[in-house]
Amino acid sequence: MFAQAVVLGLLPSFARYALALNVPASFENTAVVRQVDLGGTLSSATTTYTFRALADGAQEYVVTLSKDEGDKTSWFVPKLKGSDVELPAAQGFDAADQVYYYKIALPTPLKRDETETLNVATLFSHASTPWPPTAAQKDPVRLNFEADMLLISPYETLSQRTKIRTPTPNVGAFSDPSPPSIYAKDAQATKSGSTVTYGPFASVPPSLSDEFRKEHQRRISVKYETSSAVASIISLHRAAEISHWGANLNIQDDIHLKNGGPTLKGHFSRVEHQHTTYYTQQAPPSTLWWMTLQLPPGIHSPYFIDQNGNVSTSRFRPSPSVPQDQSPFLNPKALDGLKPGTRASKFSTLEIRPRYPVVGGWNYTFRLGWDAPLNDWASYDRKSGKHIVAVPFLNTFKDVAVNDAELKIILPEGAIDVEVFPPFPVDSVEHSTHVTFLDTVGRPAVTLKKRQVTDKHDGIVYVSYAVPFSAHLKKPLAVSVATVGLFIFAFVARRIDPRIHTTAASK
Numbered sequence: 232m233f234a235q236a237v238v239l240g241l242l243p244s245f246a247r248y249a250l251a252l253n254v255p256a257s258f259e260n261t262a263v264v265r266q267v268d269l270g271g272t273l274s275s276a277t278t279t280y281t282f283r284a285l286a287d288g289a290q291e292y293v294v295t296l297s298k299d300e301g302d303k304t305s306w307f308v309p310k311l312k313g314s315d316v317e318l319p320a321a322q323g324f325d326a327a328d329q330v331y332y333y334k335i336a337l338p339t340p341l342k343r344d345e346t347e348t349l350n351v352a353t354l355f356s357h358a359s360t361p362w363p364p365t366a367a368q369k370d371p372v373r374l375n376f377e378a379d380m381l382l383i384s385p386y387e388t389l390s391q392r393t394k395i396r397t398p399t400p401n402v403g404a405f406s407d408p409s410p411p412s413i414y415a416k417d418a419q420a421t422k423s424g425s426t427v428t429y430g431p432f433a434s435v436p437p438s439l440s441d442e443f444r445k446e447h448q449r450r451i452s453v454k455y456e457t458s459s460a461v462a463s464i465i466s467l468h469r470a471a472e473i474s475h476w477g478a479n480l481n482i483q484d485d486i487h488l489k490n491g492g493p494t495l496k497g498h499f500s501r502v503e504h505q506h507t508t509y510y511t512q513q514a515p516p517s518t519l520w521w522m523t524l525q526l527p528p529g530i531h532s533p534y535f536i537d538q539n540g541n542v543s544t545s546r547f548r549p550s551p552s553v554p555q556d557q558s559p560f561l562n563p564k565a566l567d568g569l570k571p572g573t574r575a576s577k578f579s580t581l582e583i584r585p586r587y588p589v590v591g592g593w594n595y596t597f598r599l600g601w602d603a604p605l606n607d608w609a610s611y612d613r614k615s616g617k618h619i620v621a622v623p624f625l626n627t628f629k630d631v632a633v634n635d636a637e638l639k640i641i642l643p644e645g646a647i648d649v650e651v652f653p654p655f656p657v658d659s660v661e662h663s664t665h666v667t668f669l670d671t672v673g674r675p676a677v678t679l680k681k682r683q684v685t686d687k688h689d690g691i692v693y694v695s696y697a698v699p700f701s702a703h704l705k706k707p708l709a710v711s712v713a714t715v716g717l718f719i720f721a722f723v724a725r726r727i728d729p730r731i732h733t734t735a736a737s738k
């Protein structure tokens with residue numbers, strides 16, 4: 232009883248203690264520089280941490296993000312300066328300090344006073360909001376970016392600064408919090424061309440605590456103009472159907488697109504829209520018009536439909552299939568020695584144009600689909616007797632945030648031992664059964680869901696499964712049963728039909 236009471240009594244404080252991020256002071260940041268490139272629904276940032284080891288053997292460097300920043304971070308890739316290898320990072324959220332942390336394992340331990348430089352590439356979803364929230368059709372599209380002024384770290388930082396670059400030189404306004412930070416060396420906020428710089432800030436102590444945040448952290452805002460429409464994908468639900476019978480991989484996407492720019496004030500004028508597009512040969516940034524999708528090579532029969540049916544205004548430029556031994560999907564080795572981005576030249580492109588110009592605040596829901604030879608995506612492992620199929624998690628518009636993504640992989644009937652290998656952690660994986668025409672027992676399906684994704688999440692999901700010999704027979708069996716049934720029906724019908732006919736005729 233006593234022991235239990237003690238345990239119960241101590242639990243909350245233990246729990247709090249266990250949660251508080253306890254980072255050993257093994258490093259000192261000599262310089263932290265962040266470069267933010269503002270966009271529409273996605274903005275990117277590269278943060279360079281140059282640090283010095285304070286003791287021998289330091290190998291775990293911890294990057295922290297404030298809650299607000301972490302909530303918006305949808306992509307986080309740490310690499311050593313000059314290296315192409317992504318470093319492993321254990322991610323977590325510390326409830327006591329309200330910070331996200333990434334414990335990054337350096338490839339080799341540092342000796343005391345040795346320095347190293349880490350580049351962290353991140354993408355932020357919806358870090359900017361329309362400003363003002365409504366605008367007329369011919370108005371420029373303006374957004375407001377907000378963030379914390381100081382980069383927080385568990386280590387002391389000798390010097391840090393943040394540079395924010397806007398997509399056009401039209402920076403409306405930027406904030407310069409008052410009173411200025413005690414860490415600011417000279418001017419706290421400056422603007423040069425399309426870049427606003429905060430800092431440098433010198434000798435910032437470890438900054439994870441609530442006390443530090445309350446006393447020293449400030450919100451900053453940069454208002455800017457975009458040159459293209461602010462596309463936003465509310466949801467992208469993909470169904471990928473594998474058919475050995477038809478040697479086909481069918482992909483179908485249901486997409487809910489929204490113009491995330493300022494909501495249109497007043498009525499939409501088609502005349503004004505046509506006038507602008509005619510003279511400038513492009514849609515104004517207030518309107519979502521032509522959009523380009525990069526799709527894999529080797530695909531065929533694309534379609535694009537909305538609630539009113541087939542949308543004929545689309546252009547498809549196919550790219551031929553890549554031989555299996557060179558396929559980046561089936562043979563990751565084929566990518567070795569290729570520079571990043573090489574894949575892009577091997578893409579089919581689909582240009583789509585919505586049925587109507589999608590202005591600020593408007594939605595457009597549509598369905599896109601295409602087929603691919605299964606041979607381009609599937610291989611068979613004789614040793615394990617399993618099929619392995621590569622399925623792209625998504626293909627989406629460049630630089631557009633996707634709030635809710637789903638991939639449902641529908642396997643051949645009778646598939647067993649289903650295993651799925653996503654290229655990044657997903658929020659959920661669910662197994663179910665999908666019943667279609669001519670199926671006897673339904674097909675196994677796996678559904679992967681992930682919130683807050685980006686165009687960088689176009690990685691390959693590998694699914695492996697076995698199809699027992701009896702299951703292989705089921706489909707032909709179902710088809711033959713159906714055929715025999717039809718034959719018997721026709722036979723009987725023919726037998727019956729004349730009689731009805733004769734009876735009718737004899738009347």
Ligand SMILES: *[C@@H]1O[C@H](CO)[C@@H](O)[C@H](O)[C@H]1NC(C)=O
Nearest residue numbers: 534535541542543544545546
């Ligand atoms: C739908 O539109 C495409 C052009 O994008 C056309 O090739 C196809 O024949 C159309 N399909 C139907 C059923 O109208």
Ligand SMILES: *[C@@H]1O[C@H](CO)[C@@H](O)[C@H](O)[C@H]1NC(C)=O
Nearest residue numbers: 465487488489592593594595
């Ligand atoms: C667009 O879709 C969102 C989400 O479903 C909805 O809340 C909003 O009302 C829609 N906007 C319009 C103009 O229909």
